[in-house]
Amino acid sequence: MRILVKFLKNILLFFLALFFLSPIYIIIANSFKNRQELYENVLALPESFSFQYYVEAMDKxxxxxxxxxxxxxxxxxxxxxxxxxxxxxxxxxxxxxxxxxxxxxxxxxxxxxxxxxxxxxxxxxxxxxxxxxxxxxxxxxxxxxxxxxxxxxxxxxxxxxxxxxxxxxxxxxxxxxxxxxxxxxxxxxxxxxxxxxxxxxxxxxxxxxxxxxxxxxxxxxxxxxxxxxxxxxxxxxxxxxxxxxxxxxxxxxxxxxxxxxxxxxxxxxxxxxxxxxx
Amino acid sequence: MAKKKNMAWYILFTAPLLLIFITVVIIPFLMGIYYSFFQWDGIGANPKVFVGLDNFIHLFGDTRFFKSAWITTLFTILAVISVNLVGLTFALLVTSKLRTANAARTMVFMPYLIGGLILGYIWQFVFSDVFKLIGVVTGLEDVFFNWLMDPSYALYALVFVFTWQMAGYVMIIYIAGIQGIPNDVIEASEIDGANRWQKLRNIIFPLLMPAFTISLFLTLSSAFKIYDVNLSLTGGGPANSTEMFAMNIYNEIFGYGNYGFGQAKAIIFFFIVAAITLTQVYITKKREVEM
Missing domain, CATH: 1.10.3720.10 (MetI-like)
Structure with a gap:
């Protein structure tokens, strides 16, 4: 029982910290999406990985x-x-x-x-x-x-x-x-x-x-x-x-x-x- | 002879930095005081008109300046509370001997390293698009909407982002404080049967007071001086509702071209920041003597 509680606490803290960094996830995910994908759902994982925007941003x-x-x-x-x-x-x-x-x-x-x-x-x-x-x-x-x-x-x-x-x-x-x-x-x-x-x-x-x-x-x-x-x-x-x-x-x-x-x-x-x- | 030689070494070691320091900090500071007594539009060919203390008197009639001072104060109070609450909570969590504590500490500190300007842009997207989506999906559209479009919520958005930036920083200070508490004190309280809350209230918090003072004033002065996040997140908008002190000074000088008047504001700004910092030093020193 004690071990389980400790385990849950560990998981909880980890996810709390992960949630803290969720804006970073949002940038990464959306940097790969095309326009339509981005407007459909900003929270979803990208369906296609294209580095097109990175190349373009690098240039611009x-x-x-x-x-x-x-x-x-x-x-x-x-x-x-x-x-x-x-x-x-x-x-x-x-x-x-x-x-x-x-x-x-x-x-x-x-x-x-x-x-x-x-x-x-x-x-x-x-x-x-x-x-x-x-x-x-x-x-x-x-x-x-x-x-x-x-x-x-x-x-x-x-x-x-x-x-x-x-x-x-x-x-x-x-x-x-x-x-x-x-x-x-x-x-x-x-x-x-x-x-x-x-x-x-x-x-x-x-x-x-x-x-x-x-x-x-x-x-x-x-x-x-x-x-x-x-x-x-x-x-x-x-x-x-x-x-x-x-x-x-x-x-x-x-x-x-x-x-x-x-x-x-x-x-x-x-x-x-x-x-x-x- | 030896004295002369020592003097030469003294000059050789200190003069280069002193020269740079005087050019970049001391002379501009004195020039700044001088400029605050003049009316000038910043164009070299146009005359600087001596107006005495008029710029400072004129300040009292500047409603935008007072509004800016008021929201800066409001922002500072909210930010200090929020940053310290979040920072202290994380510090207590990551010092609780959990195995994920190190990873959590690393992650929470991360935003501090990314500059304020870039943080502001990241959150601009979060507020404008992600918040809207969450609002639509959960039906909580009263809470999750684009905060940046609403004057009072835009201020909360700034508090939010500033907290995200600074929480990891004050967490580090609190961690150092917590680790400085002798273990036997805590163990003794456990033997005496103190519960978690009693331990926190009667042992940990009182011993954390020095860390508390440092964090409080660090957040106080950096919140008061906020500029980068202000610029990239709200740009002072909507409708000047989040134009903080530092931005107001920048706009007065370089935006409206009121160099003398803007510099008078900058001098007042200096006095307020200096007062905050000196109070901090005074309190910290006093406490050190007591301990």
Missing amino acids: MNFLSALGNSLYITTFSVLFIVVLSSMTAWMLARTNNKLSNIIFMTFIATMLIPFQTLMMPLMQLMGSITNTLHIPMFNTREGLIFMHVGFSSSISVFLYHGFVKSIPITLEEAATIDGASKFGVFWKIIFPMLKPITVTVMILNVINIWNDYLLPSLTLTDTGLRTIPLSTFYFFGEFTIKWNLAMAGLMLTIIPVVIFYALAQKHIIKGIGEGAVK
Whole structure:
């Protein structure tokens, strides 16, 4: 009897979670249906499996180009964030003076600022940088990466700073006596020890930057530079009536996320938990 | 000499990020305060007219802004309750040593990884086509119809989708909290004959308070700042009935071209978000001291 109850509970929980994900089923099922099938019953399994809509959506969304842009922008943004904010956080944590305190507090305080408060003046400033210094901030992936690094710096420095404080300083001191430069000490001794928090910083920023819509929508107008959220937005503006095509398009955007989740599930859940609690 | 050398290292390590940070965050923030005292349409050639505090005074007469503030508040309250209820329920379920717990946890967390924009589009289809079908089949057409066409139901639809997005996220926080409760405390209560509800009410919930505070305020500030789901699910409609704070600011600036006035709204938005977050930090810190 007890075993049966436990078994039923297991099944129940599984189906509850499955029901939770039912919208995903609905997209998959309808992405294969032709128009008539879709209007007959949106909940039924497709009768014919045709990848026609995937091919069409891929073409209309310019999916491969968007995927490439998203990968490029996310990878380099996260790379710069990890390198620059770990270096900064270590220096700030290990140099106990007024300046370090002020800089660190400024990083913390700006975490309070919502993006909407900064977006318009940021665009003005980027415009003047483009015009006066002739550095193209708009319509370049590098310009967007620059801005992503800026927006992610507060939380990343904050997370690294907390972690550095928990590492005993004696190791570094021993290395310094041995004649290693600060650069060597950091990259050879400190950075490898930061690995757990580096994973957290990477995960948090990958999720935020990959999914960000508003900032790229303001800085990238060139269609060839669109990221996945951007191309999804424009795709939906044009094809909402053709739901099967739209569903195939949505599935395409979800696939990379599922792959990322499957590869790094343990790290993601741990990283999210740590990032939230700190 | 050594001091000078250390200073050079200090600059080398911190200057690159500081330069980017100042350019992207600090200067725009200060510029934003400056712009909020001007009337300007965003076109470089047109003059910026200094109007002092007029933009902020003008805010009090803007009924659309107040309506937006009101529905944002309403949305935030409903969303915070709903996200935390669902998240906590799942957290309790998946920590109950069931064999399917891990799979369930994995599935429930999934929507959080898919961006808000894409989630909104997924649910647009669910509300417009699937809900309609369910209504016709079950005869419950009063409940299952296209929620996005009705002003008040469109708001509930947003709460629904936001819950779907965030429940897995707060679940993770609650799981960490539950796993942090020492086993012997729970075992002791079982020996004393506590039933399931007593155990939950008198042991688990009080010990979950820190996780509760964190989840509450995380959902509070992210609900208040909602934009992506708002844009893709309802677009602010029908008839502006779901135009949240963030979208109202965006539309005022880039839609209507009222750069100065819109920026004044953005500054007010900043003060509200900052107040919410600071309250959270204050309460969390206070509790940490007590524990």
